[in-house]
Amino acid sequence: MPNAVRFYETGSPEVLRWEHVERAEPGPGEVRVRHAAVGLNFADIYFRTGLYPAKLPSGIGMEGAGVVEAVGENVTDFKPGDRVTYTGSPLGAYASERVLPAACLIHLPDEIPFETAAAMTMRGLTSAYLMRRIYQWKRGDTFLLHAAAGGVGLIVSQWAKLLGLNVIGTVSTEEKAEIARAHGCDHIIYYRREDVAKRVRELTDGVGVPVVIDSVGKDTLTASLDSLKRRGLLVGVGTSSGAFPPIDAMQLAIKGSLFFTRPALADYIADPAEKAELAGELFGHVAAGRIKIEINQRYELNDAVQAHRDLEAGKTTGSSIFVVQGE
Known part of the structure; x- marks a missing residue:
């Protein structure tokens, strides 16, 4: 009998329940996937706490990798036995198997293990649009990257090196600084004991950076805006410290005609061709080994x-996954 994690009320990690569930058969346009690995993402916490609404009771998790077991009517792009990965699907990835729309799936090359896919599909596609869609990067550009030792941060830093960019990364500890440097960060700022904006100005000869990628939110908004050069762009890609507070439009003008965007991955992979x-x-x-995916935490x-306790407490680095079964 399949198993899944569900929650019946929002709240602390203790609301999560490990349960037996009935095996579902795919309907038209759907597939059943047997998971080999499942991703653990900060967005999962937002659903569990109610910051992101979910109809209760609900499954949890939006990212997984495994093998197609069965397909429903009108499914032509996938067949039983196909290796697949996905992200951004309906909630329910924390499960040994599940049914979901075939449109959510991405064919997974044989060269990429399931665990790697589960660790990187959401973070990797987020990094992909940050590096390839959000801004017209020029070789030699320098940008500020918050949470540089996090899952997205480590991928973005490596991708930035491929594009010839310079990365100023913020971290909380020496351990995380070492990890960030090993993945391409050129400069480190310890945000808990340094003035981030002041250090950015020092590192850029007083000019500031054209882009700040901020996955922290509430606690870093002011420093992020103050780190930007004239007509710079603040990309609010996550809210690990809480939602971004309201931004006074006049302050954007006063601080240098700044731009702010709060992108969602769904809008960058909604078009099948762009997602592919x-x-x-x-x-x-x-x-090819040009970007390495670090899986630093594995859970059942x-x-x-x-x-969830570890993730909320900031005890994790890089990517975290749930291991469901072997390759």
């Missing part, structure tokens, strides 16, 4: 409560 292009470039870099699905 971004995934292809990501998979190509990973398969029935240990989801502890996994």
Whole structure:
């Protein structure tokens, strides 16, 4: 009998329950996937706490990799036995198997293990649009990257090196600084004991950076805006410290005619052709070893409560996954 993690009310990690569930058969346009690995993402916490609304009771998790077991009517792009990965699907990835729309799936090359796919599909595609869609990067550009030792941060830093960019990364500890440097960060700022904006100005001869990639949110907004050069862009890609507070439009003008965007991955992979292009470039870099995916935490699905505790407490670095079964 399949198993899944579900929650019946929002709240602390303890609301997550490990349960037996009935095996579902795919309907028209759907497939059933047997998971080999499942991704653990900060967005999962947002659903669990109610920051992102979910109809309760609900499954949890949006990223997984495994093998197609069965397909429903009108599914032509996938067949039983296909290796697949996905992200941004309906909630429910924390499960040994599940049914979901075939349109969510991405074919997974044989060169990429399931665990790697589960660790990077959401983070990797996010990194792909940050590096390839959000801004017209020029070789030699310098940007500020918050949470540089996080899952997205490590991929973005490596991709930035491929594009000839310079990365100023913020971290909280010496351990995370070492990890960030090893993945391409040129300069480190310890945001808990340094004035981030002041250090950015020092590192850029007083000019500031053209782009700040901010996955922290509430606690870093002011420093992010103050780190930008004239007509710079703040990319609010995550809110690990809480939602971005309201931004006074006049302050954007006063601080240098700044821009702010709050992108969502779904809008960069909604078009199947664009999703395939971004995934292809990501998979190509990973398969060739140009971008390495660090899986620094592995959990069993029935240990989801502890996994969420660790993630919320900032105890994780790089990517975290749930191991469901071997390759």
